[in-house]
Structures are given as structure tokens and as C-alpha cells.
Amino acid sequence: MNEMEISAHAPERMPPGRKRNMERIREQRAFWLFISPWLIGFVCFTGGPFIASLLLSFTDYNVVLTPNFIGLGNYIKLFQDSLFYKSLRVTAYYALLNVPFSILCSLLLAVLLNRKVKGTALFRTIYYAPSIVSGVSVAFLWSWLLNPDFGIVNNVLHDVFGIQGPGWFNDSKTVVPSMVLMHLTSLGSTIVIFLASLQSLPSELYEAADIDGAGSVRKFFSITVPLISPVILFNSIIGIINSFQVFTQAFVITKGGPDWNSYFYVLYLYDTAFGQYRMGYASAQAWILFIIIFVLTMLSLWLSRRFVHYEYGDNR
Template sequence: MKRRITLENKREERAFWLFILPWFIGFLCFTGGPILASLLLSFTEYNVISSPTIIGLDNFKSLFHDRLFFKSLSVTLYYSVLSVPFTIITSLIIAALLNQKVRGQTILRTLYYAPSIISGVAVSFLWSWLLNPTFGVVNSLLYDWFGIVGPAWFTGPDTVVPSMVLMQLTASGGTMVIFLAAMQSLPTELYEAASIDGARKWRKFLQITLPLLSPVILFNSIIAMIAALQVFTESYVITKGGPDWNSYFYVYYLFDTAFKQFRMGYASAQAWILFIIILSLTLISLWSSKRFVHYEYDSKR
């Protein structure tokens, strides 16, 4: 009997490795290999044409004396500080609205989620037309309906980043779906008990929904933070880093360094600095979450 179980286990193990082999090969070739190569290149001077020359930590030292490095990093952090709360709050509110039992519920959910699967380039072109300060739809409506002269949006130094944050309205469908799925799995008996006690919808949302959704909020916040720190398409398509470098995001600078200046070693060092920043912020988020995240299986709470 034990021998039969052992043979079955070996067969299952062989089947496991057989099925996972295509993914494993793809990971080594297209993800793991480039990651390792970028780590090695970060210690070299490499311009693609000639062979890499080892220069040690010079690339990393140069970064901390690079004004564009600090400018692009500050712009990216500013965008992240605005974008992450905006994405989480709007997605949570829309998910709560779409969780209500109303006619056409499925159509409404589909309409809100659909833009999130469209190419980021197409969405950027759409928003650049909507928020064009001269002939854009938004400014035209503001002037025709309220007599208000709209802001400069993407052409203003102070409004370019908030304008790109506003674009998250059509890019947070995935975040909304995760919130919606989590809301539909919440225990209904808690809401029934709260209704018997006379609690209103707003109090139920604050006292029941939010605490139970705290693990999902943490997950979506980390994903939104990682996406915000890697923002690129909007700036590349709409503003080209302007005006006055106010939308020159970190990944845009990395792109310029690698594919316009062909300084692959320096760009690899930039990429690893970004990795360290993302990893550090993620670990800080997980560590600090112990104070406000409620897990259903946590017996200490």
C-alpha cells in the first residue's frame, strides 16, 4: 500500500513538473533572465554597441548626484500620493454603488469595467481630447453651462499631475471588481443584526463593511502604489514629460536613459533603485497594516 502511494506521488510530481515546465522556461527566458542581467549590468557601463565595462558602484553613486533623478522621483512620489487614495476611494464608492440591487446592474458594471481593458495609449488619447484646454469637451461644458473658464489641465505645471490622477477614473475597473467581489462575500447576518438594532446604511458601511474589507483595501492599496510608481504611458503619450518637467516620471527618465541615450548600465541601476523603493514601501505597508487590518481568522482580535 505504501509503495502504491509512493508511486502515485511520484507520478503526480512528474505531472506537476511537466505542466509547469512551459511557464518555468518562459519565466527564466523572459523574466528571471532579464532581471539577473539588469542586476549585472547595473555595475557596468554599457551602451549596447560595445561590450559592458565593469565600473562597480559608480552608476549608483552618480544617481545620487543626478538632478533629473531627484526631479523624476519627486514627481512620481507626488503622483503616487494623489493617485493611490483617489483610486481606492473612488473604486470603493463605485463598487458599493454597483453592489446595490438595481435594474441594469450587470450593464452598469460592464460599462464601468470596460475602459480598464482598453489600451493605455487609446485611453490617454481620449483623455487628452476630453481635457484639452482649447477645444476639450470638459472645458466647453464648464464654460457653456456654468460660465467657468476651465483649467489648463495637461498644459499647466500645477494641474498636469492632478489631471493624470483624474484619468484613474477609467483605469480602476480591476480595483472596483475586486472590491465588488469582496462585498458580495461578506456575511449578510451582520447587516441583518445591524438593521434590527436600527443602524443606517452609512453606519453599516463604516462599522461593518470597511473593517471586513480591510485586507482587500490593503491589497488594492499596495497594487495601486506599485502601479503609480511605474506610471509611464500617460506622460509619454500626452505631455512628453512637460510642461517644465512636471510630468517627467521616474520610469519615463529610465526609458530615456535606456532607449534614447543607450546608457543601459545607468538605466539598470535606476531600475534597481525603483525596485528597492517599491519593496521598501510594500514592506512598510504590510508592517503597519497590523494596526488596522482585520482578518477573520485572527483569534487575537
């Protein structure tokens, strides 16, 4: 047989480039197949309502009647609504108190729980447990603990220390700080994230610091904080988002009182949508909240460029 006959009967070999393309296509098909349940759920239960709320925000819609297009009417009316500004101020005040205290307490507790001492696993469980309890249950518990008339906290303050306890949720000045205090006992998820980041830090840096004679405080601010600064940024952004979405505590305990001083923005949105059935107006409120959270998130990322240090010296 000559060379042409041999090449005709030899099996055809696939070029390496085509083989890689076929493998890439198979991987893409497998990818879309595996994420299809999530994708269908997102389109049906998140993406669809997301777009629907945007369209409804330009209409006058009360669930019963057909939506009536009114353009920017809901947004114009919203910026003329005194309750809109009141709820925003209350929510911003809560976020201003809650985010720094939550980050500081979570980080300090994570540092303590990162110590290799006897009983650490038990303490980690104790601190995480409140975060998996229903928010309604926690709200009812704290409404009893901080009741100014028969609550155990005020009774202890009066019987043991001889001082009159504050009004807590019944006082306009202390209602928001009381909400923040209640939230500080449910920091389990944030503590776990900080704890995971602390356990991933290289021990060589701390050993070198020990050789140089650095103390615990110096090592914390010079090594620990810079290395976990991306995690601090992440928890801060999550804290801002959650603070602007606070709802359960006020809905269960105060209903927005006293004197509208716990009337958070999402509670205002809920009352508009399911109390007054003004779905178009509530959709406009939801989109304003989305824009506020988006702007605050972008601002946090922009401000973090000077303070957040990423691995391999990449300061973004």
C-alpha cells in the same frame, strides 16, 4: 502447504507509508510537468533579464560596445543626478494623489454596483469597459477632452458655467492632478475585486445589524470595511506599484512637461535606456525603483497589522 509456502505465493502488499510516498512523487512530477511551460517562460523572459539587468547595472554599457565593469559608478552618479530626484518627487506626488482617490472611488462604486437594482449588469459593464481599452487610446482621448484651447471640458465650463477652465496638461500645477483624474476613469479591475469581496460577505451580520437598528453608514464602517480590509490592503499595494510605474500618459501627452512636472521615474528610465542608450545606467535606475517599491510594500504590510482584520480573528 505450510504457512511459509502460502506466504511465498501470496502477492506482496505495499506498506501504506511507501504507497503515500509514491503518490506524492507522482503528484510532484505532474506538478512540475504542468508548470514547465510557465517555468521555461519565466526563466527565459523574466528571470534571465532580471539577473542580466543586475549585472549590467555595475557596467558602462551602450548596446554597441562590450560592457565595461565600473562597480558602483552608476549608483553613485545616479544619486548625484538632479533629474533622479525630480522624477522621484513627481512620481511620489502622483502616487500620493492617485492611490487614496483610486481606492476610495473604486470602493464606493463597488458598493453602488453591489445593489440589487434593475440595470446593475449594464452599469457594471459600463464601468469596467474603459479598463480594457488601450492606454494609448485613453491618453489621446483625454488629451483632446482636456485641451485648454478646444477641449470639450473647458468649452462646457465656459459656455455653461461661465468660468475659465484650467490648463490641465499644459499647466505645471494641474498636470499631475489631470493624470490622476484620467486614471480614475479606468478603475474597472479594482472595482471588480472589491465587488467580488463585497458579494462574499456573510448576510447574517447585516441582518443582525438591522435588528440592532444600525444604519447604512454604521454598517459600512463597522462591518463592511473591517471585513474587506485585506482586499483594501491588496488594492492599495497594487495601486502603489502601478503608480510608481506610470509611463504611458506622460509619454503620449506631455513628454515629461511642462517644466519637467510630469517627468515620471519610468519615463526618465525609458529616456536613459532607449533615448541615450545608456543601458548600464538605466539598469541601475530600474534596481533603485525595485528597491523603492519593495520597501514601500513591506512598509504597507507592516503598518497594516493594526488595521487589517483577517478571517477567524487572525490579526496578523
